[in-house]
Amino acid sequence: MTGQVKIHPGKIIVYSLLIIFAIIFFSPFVWMLSTSFKASTKVFLNPPQWIPDPFQPENYIEVFQRMPFLKYLKNTLIVTVIPVLGQLVSAPMVAYSITKIPWKGGKYIFPIIIGTMMIPWQVTQIPLFVTWSKLKLVNTFVPLTLPAFFGAPYYIYLMRQFIKGLPDSIIEAARIDGASEIRILYQIVYPMCKTVLTTVTLLVFIGCWNDLNGPLIYLQDGSKYTLSIGLQNFLTTTKQEWELLMAAATLFTMPLIILFFVAQKQFISGIATTGLK
CATH class of the missing domain: 1.10.3720.10 (MetI-like)
Structure with a gap:
């Protein structure tokens, strides 16, 4: 019989908070990178468009x-x-x-x-x-x-x-x-x-x-x-x-x-x- 893996609630909370804060702090960079490949008419769409369509590398x-x-x-x-x-x-x-x-x-x-x-x-x-x-x-x-x-x-x-x-x-x-x-x-x-x-x-x-x-x-x-x-x-x-x-x-x-x-x-x-x- 294999041993059961113990799940510590404290670690789940800590890792969950780390993931949330990582997403929060990394989102501006992802948005900057995404916007750099967008057409000018797609920058301020609502809801926001995270994946550029059309993809426009000509901006660089x-x-x-x-x-x-x-x-x-x-x-x-x-x-x-x-x-x-x-x-x-x-x-x-x-x-x-x-x-x-x-x-x-x-x-x-x-x-x-x-x-x-x-x-x-x-x-x-x-x-x-x-x-x-x-x-x-x-x-x-x-x-x-x-x-x-x-x-x-x-x-x-x-x-x-x-x-x-x-x-x-x-x-x-x-x-x-x-x-x-x-x-x-x-x-x-x-x-x-x-x-x-x-x-x-x-x-x-x-x-x-x-x-x-x-x-x-x-x-x-x-x-x-x-x-x-x-x-x-x-x-x-x-x-x-x-x-x-x-x-x-x-x-x-x-x-x-x-x-x-x-x-x-x-x-x-x-x-x-x-x-x-």
Whole structure:
């Protein structure tokens, strides 16, 4: 006689709620994707038409004809990939120095780093623009990429929380063997920080990809515009052509969705291991 499977009412309720909320949060994306393939006369049908009929992929061709999407994509990758590399270099270095290197300044510097997180960006926006303007670097990608190589407080905090939990015995053994701190960082600590490095990569990428304020302030030449500015301009030019706007928004959003699903396991693991809830 086979054993009976026990059904826990609590789990049924939890999974049911998860399914309901998943449908609620995923519905806007499905509607955006569906609308991007519709004809203009089918967008506001009542009841709504979830499956496009007729199916109209020509909307995407129209988007490419009306905006220099590939140029915006190249600019967006520049102001996104370079900051990712910058944070992956600087944040672990700062976190390691204030966590695993025994020196008196570490315990004083970390509270200062955390304290800067309480300063709103609106306070530093004008002084930073004046500084970059006097350096004649406005209308270049430098203001959007160079600061990442000096670390950001939040990513330093994430790295610090993870590195703090690494065993000191491994690092001490490397020091006894004569390894320098740089070698310990990149050959020992880095491989053990794969999950949190993936988390930092994903967060920085998404933040820079979606950033509208920075490019809008520092980029004045249309040939240097990013996708966020291009999408904003496209919104004003398409007027009531919602099917084209949804097609452009889908092209803008799809890389982030693909990236998140590819790195989802590492991202969740990295958030969990840093002690964040």
